[in-house]
Amino acid sequence: MDKPTAAKAPFFALSDHALLALEGRDAIAFAQAQCMSDIASLADGQWQWSGWLSPKGRVQALFALLRVGPETIWLLLPDGDAPALKAAMERFVFRSKVTLRVPDAVSVSGAFAAPVDATGATLASDSNGATELDFGDGTRPRTLRIGAVGDADAPADADALARWRARDLAHGLPRPGPATLDAFTPQQLSLDRLRAYSVRKGCYPGQEIVARTHFLGQAKRGLALFGCEAVPPAGAGVMEDGRAIGTVVAAADAAGEGAPHPALLLAVLPLERADDAPALRTDGAALVPLPLLDGLAR
DSSP states (O other): OOOOOOOOOOOEEOTTEEEEEEESTTHHHHHHHHBSSOGGGOOTTEEEEEEEEOTTSOEEEEEEEEEEETTEEEEEEETOOHHHHHHHHHTTOTTOSOEEEOOSSEEEEEESSOOSSOBTTBOEEOTTSOEEEEOOOSSSOOEEEEEETTSSOOOOOHHHHHHHHHHHHHTTOOOOOHHHHTTOOTTTTTGGGGTOOOSSSOOOTTHHHHHHHHHTTOOOEEEEEEEESSOOOTTOEEEETTEEEEEEEEEEEOGGGTOSSSEEEEEEEESOOOTTOOOEEETTEEOEEEOOOOOOOO
16 A cells, blocks of 8 residues: 655744765764764664764764765754864864765755655655655654755744754754753763663764763762753853752743743753752743653654
8 A cells, every 4th residue: 555645844943053065985984983973883764863072071063964975974063063073073183084064055954744655763755855854752743854955945933943952852853053962971961861872882082971971870960850930041050049959951931832831941950950949041031841852862
């Protein structure tokens, strides 16, 4: 029986996303040596969350890593600066047969609808030849599409873009931009929830710090989700009884998501707090604890 034709999805431009391509005979090996996830575990046509760390184990960039083919890796950066990451990573190419390129004729778009063929960590090509990813969480579908500029009607939609960002935050995907990411380790950003790093695959920048923290059980801080009455700035302090105990990593307007709070935010806080600890505040507003959702791990 033929698969039913999916209804045309209302795609909109994900203008805050950027793409960096790694191409060449050594593209897979180069990505394996530089990125914090285990690229060797991916088959062609699959993707996973990953990132690039400093030697001190601080997150420099966070991205979806797509193994497009045997000699092609795509790094899809939410809020990322692809040219800056290209320049930083090129310093480690040495004799590797790999070229880093920021495609200049590629669009990234999203839709709050199920993908036509992509599912979980498996990529697919749609009828326009664009690459689609399943960004759904098992309950609420989302499709992200990467394609040539002009291959589809993907208008700007500020409200839809804000909804997309809020849903990312609700699932524990930090969206602070590169300046704030650099303050944290993968464990502090709870990136194990997204299976975004490996402690066993071998060497990569920052691996020693990440592995030591993991195996010695030294992670003392992690990510927490809150509702708030207003969107605070990234980097704002989280206050407990007048004392700063954490940092806002990212925040988003959640009105379009139908959430009970006008804004959502992710903050890095101590993992252990007393049940009767004072209520938290940031930027003068009270914070309401919310459970982090699952479903974005790949």
